[in-house]
Amino acid sequence: MIQSVNPIPAFDIKQQYTTIEADVSAAVLEVLASGRYIGGPLVAGFEKQFADYHGVTECVACNSGTDALFLALRALEIGAGDEVITTPFTFVATAEVISAVGAKPVFVDIDATTFNLDLSQVAAAITPKTKAIIPVHLFGQPVDMTALMAIAQSHNLAVIEDCAQSTGASWDGKKVGSIGHIGCFSFYPTKNLGACGDGGAITTNDPAIAAQVRILKEHGQRNRYEYEDIGVNSRLDAIQAVILSIKLRYLDDWNQQRQAIASYYHQFLSQVAGITAPQELAGGVSVWNQYTIRISSEGRNGSSATFRESVRSQLQQRGVNSMVYYPYPLHLQPVYQDLGYQPGQLPIAEQACHEVLSLPMFPELTRQQQDQVIYALKDSLG
Numbered sequence: 001m002i003q004s005v006n007p008i009p010a011f012d013i014k015q016q017y018t019t020i021e022a023d024v025s026a027a028v029l030e031v032l033a034s035g036r037y038i039g040g041p042l043v044a045g046f047e048k049q050f051a052d053y054h055g056v057t058e059c060v061a062c063n064s065g066t067d068a069l070f071l072a073l074r075a076l077e078i079g080a081g082d083e084v085i086t087t088p089f090t091f092v093a094t095a096e097v098i099s100a101v102g103a104k105p106v107f108v109d110i111d112a113t114t115f116n117l118d119l120s121q122v123a124a125a126i127t128p129k130t131k132a133i134i135p136v137h138l139f140g141q142p143v144d145m146t147a148l149m150a151i152a153q154s155h156n157l158a159v160i161e162d163c164a165q166s167t168g169a170s171w172d173g174k175k176v177g178s179i180g181h182i183g184c185f186s187f188y189p190t191k192n193l194g195a196c197g198d199g200g201a202i203t204t205n206d207p208a209i210a211a212q213v214r215i216l217k218e219h220g221q222r223n224r225y226e227y228e229d230i231g232v233n234s235r236l237d238a239i240q241a242v243i244l245s246i247k248l249r250y251l252d253d254w255n256q257q258r259q260a261i262a263s264y265y266h267q268f269l270s271q272v273a274g275i276t277a278p279q280e281l282a283g284g285v286s287v288w289n290q291y292t293i294r295i296s297s298e299g300r301n302g303s304s305a306t307f308r309e310s311v312r313s314q315l316q317q318r319g320v321n322s323m324v325y326y327p328y329p330l331h332l333q334p335v336y337q338d339l340g341y342q343p344g345q346l347p348i349a350e351q352a353c354h355e356v357l358s359l360p361m362f363p364e365l366t367r368q369q370q371d372q373v374i375y376a377l378k379d380s381l382g
């Protein structure tokens with residue numbers, strides 16, 4: 001007899017909350033009773049824990065991952081007339097902040113296997129105006145930071161790591177966010193370390209950068225009511241800080257559960273015709289914010305994007321929800337039309353946008369659900 005099964009969401013953050021509910025409720029009620037809602041010892045405490053976790057000396061919390069990237073660029077005094085190299089296959093925030101500080105994003109194509117910046121193409125994109133590179137550790141998979149830092153150092157460029165999807169991932173034994181000049185993190189609820197609202201942080205070993213970010217995130221204020229820069233208001237609330245402190249204790253366990261799910265998926269999906277399973281680079285440890293396969297229509301009628309949509313809707317009919325991260329590359333977005341990129345110019349990223357499909361991935365996904373995903377996918381490819 002066929003058992004009816006509940007639909008599997010692409011991610012589920014409610015379930016995780018039940019495991020920490022008692023701790024979180026008590027801590028949040030304490031904050032409410034304390035009357036210290038902004039700044040204070042709980043935010044400072046979380047900053048210290050997050051710095052220690054990464055083996056860096058400095059962490060400054062802020063309001064979002066987007067703000068973390070923006071503040072990093074501002075602290076490095078990157079602005080009008082400058083160029084910053086990044087990937088077109090990422091969430092829009094990565095490039096948006098480059099434009100927001102008045103600099104120009106320069107998009108370099110990605111590697112077909114890792115979905116991350118193709119490092120062999122970075123050097124050719126460097127000009128006298130280039131000031132920094134923003135590598136994105138996409139879907140939790142670290143960029144080859146050894147190779148990237150070598151390129152950056154030989155051209156005297158700053159490296160701002162976009163770690164929004166990769167909290168806890170490591171390259172060559174070092175946590176991402178501790179290797180470049182600045183690491184930028186998001187605590188958006190669906191990230192590996194997620195708050196119950198918005199939140200973000202920068203990490204660095206440079207006290208001058210941390211001090212400058214602290215000034216910029218508080219309206220450019222160095223001493224009380226004395227403003228030396230045009231800043232912003234970007235603070236982490238005490239309630240979010242205390243929740244993040246509790247969740248940080250579980251992060252490694254949750255990431256290990258994601259890794260176990262990824263290797264189970266890999267075992268059954270890596271040999272399936274018509275799809276390409278994601279692979280970890282030797283030297284890196286991914287934390288699998290997403291498990292993203294490629295679906296190709298090669299040998300079938302119609303485009304990959306159309307085929308992917310049909311697989312996606314068949315998966316849904318079989319009770320499996322999936323997501324497309326990302327359907328459009330940033331260099332071809334309407335907002336970046338003035339940069340003059342043409343379709344076909346960054347072909348690997350463009351192809352990825354037509355082929356990617358992210359399967360359900362969250363630490364609490366059961367083995368039975370993982371099996372359901374695998375069977376449903378095989379059937380849907382049929």
Ligand SMILES: *Cc1c(COP(=O)(O)O)cnc(C)c1O
Binds near residue numbers: 091093162188
């Ligand atoms: C989520 C995300 C951001 C932005 O973080 P927010 O906290 O949502 O502002 C930046 N870059 C990448 C790659 C992301 O996934």
